[in-house]
Amino acid sequence: MKYLLLIIAMTGSILHASLFVEPQYGDDIKVLQTLDIEPSFLRDPIFMQLKNELSTVKKHHYMKMLERGALYIPTLRKMIHDSAIPPVFLYMAMAESHFDAHALSHAKAAGLWQFMPKTAKRYGLKIDRYIDERRDPIRSTEAAIAYLKRLHKLFGKWYLAALAYNCGEGRVLRAIKKAGSDELHVLLDGKKRYLPRESRHYLRKILSLALVANDASMLFADIASYTFNRSEGSSLVRVEVSGGETLEHIASRIDMKSEDLERLNPQFNYGFTPPLKRAQINIPYSKLTLFKESYRPGKQKNMFLVHRVKKGESLSKIAYRYGINYKMILSFNKMRKPVIYPKQELIIPVPRGSLRHYKVKKGDSIYKIARLFGIKVATLKARNDLKSNIIHIGDKIVIPN
Numbered sequence: 540m541k542y543l544l545l546i547i548a549m550t551g552s553i554l555h556a557s558l559f560v561e562p563q564y565g566d567d568i569k570v571l572q573t574l575d576i577e578p579s580f581l582r583d584p585i586f587m588q589l590k591n592e593l594s595t596v597k598k599h600h601y602m603k604m605l606e607r608g609a610l611y612i613p614t615l616r617k618m619i620h621d622s623a624i625p626p627v628f629l630y631m632a633m634a635e636s637h638f639d640a641h642a643l644s645h646a647k648a649a650g651l652w653q654f655m656p657k658t659a660k661r662y663g664l665k666i667d668r669y670i671d672e673r674r675d676p677i678r679s680t681e682a683a684i685a686y687l688k689r690l691h692k693l694f695g696k697w698y699l700a701a702l703a704y705n706c707g708e709g710r711v712l713r714a715i716k717k718a719g720s721d722e723l724h725v726l727l728d729g730k731k732r733y734l735p736r737e738s739r740h741y742l743r744k745i746l747s748l749a750l751v752a753n754d755a756s757m758l759f760a761d762i763a764s765y766t767f768n769r770s771e772g773s774s775l776v777r778v779e780v781s782g783g784e785t786l787e788h789i790a791s792r793i794d795m796k797s798e799d800l801e802r803l804n805p806q807f808n809y810g811f812t813p814p815l816k817r818a819q820i821n822i823p824y825s826k827l828t829l830f831k832e833s834y835r836p837g838k839q840k841n842m843f844l845v846h847r848v849k850k851g852e853s854l855s856k857i858a859y860r861y862g863i864n865y866k867m868i869l870s871f872n873k874m875r876k877p878v879i880y881p882k883q884e885l886i887i888p889v890p891r892g893s894l895r896h897y898k899v900k901k902g903d904s905i906y907k908i909a910r911l912f913g914i915k916v917a918t919l920k921a922r923n924d925l926k927s928n929i930i931h932i933g934d935k936i937v938i939p940n
């Protein structure tokens with residue numbers, strides 16, 4: 540009788556456990572299906588090991604990544620949902636950068652989605668002295684979505700699109716040709732090595748990150764629930780501001796700390812937007828009404844730009860070029876002495892509206908441009924540090940008012 544009661548108790552425990560586990564197992568299968576992956580993948584030993592490590596010995600590391608991504612996850616999640624690509628691709632950003640917008644690889648890939656410069660420019664991301672949109676959480680996500688959609692159109696399966704994102708479409712096409720199949724278990728074969736080891740583990744890593752978040756047994760509801768279920772007010776929106784505008788000034792208009800606004804806009808290389816043209820920045824949705832009420836473009840007295848020192852330049856010559864006192868340059872760059880060196884970058888505060896740029900066109904000459912704007916040739920040459928009258932098509936000439 541005692542053994543019978545024990546068997547009944549054990550059976551009850553097993554039944555209770557199965558009631559808890561089976562729905563989660565079903566949810567895991569649904570995640571796989573969004574990437575066109577068969578349920579048998581859940582038994583892949585390398586994947587099982589990665590997932591187990593994340594939910595045990597690497598749990599603290601996983602939580603740190605979630606905390607770091609808390610600023611961006613609600614926005615990325617909504618953008619991915621609205622684009623109709625599989626929601627699991629949120630964890631591609633987690634796998635690529637650990638949700639660090641400033642992440643930079645040895646191969647010069649940057650940002651949440653680790654775009655290489657060439658690919659970034661192909662998808663419309665700006666990279667110049669003032670801005671690197673690979674670090675912009677919204678612009679880079681737009682580019683990643685467009686890239687993934689193009690890869691899916693090329694390969695027809697989402698898991699192939701993910702693999703191609705990691706190692707390039709050419710590498711995946713060659714792997715499929717060599718294997719004679721595009722089945723996932725074939726391409727991930729560790730002995731045949733149709734794909735590089737990093738790429739074979741890449742999809743496993745993304746799915747382990749996704750399924751750990753999907754696993755109720757993790758019981759870290761505090762940060763996970765807060766991060767993934769924040770209200771719409773925590774999402775980011777893009778608003779237009781003046782060129783050369785400091786984030787500190789914009790933050791003061793919408794009752795934010797400047798460092799908080801800078802964290803939402805890691806794309807700017809300096810603490811201000813690119814000069815001369817209007818720019819877009821990210822602000823919390825909850826601040827949108829206040830921004831519309833309080834911010835007025837062009838109200839900041841100075842606009843800011845960066846001057847890269849050329850060989851032979853002096854601080855007084857640079858100051859004259861921009862029509863300001865050299866002491867202003869010393870002050871804004873926190874310099875004790877007026878000593879500069881080639882390739883040094885100086886922040887230049889210029890009275891707003893005091894400068895324009897003119898792009899040299901075919902048939903232009905220095906005399907023609909000076910006459911067009913009603914200024915002396917000598918002044919134009921001095922402001923642009925020109926040693927001769929030679930200019931080239933495409934040159935940008937500073938036009939002082």
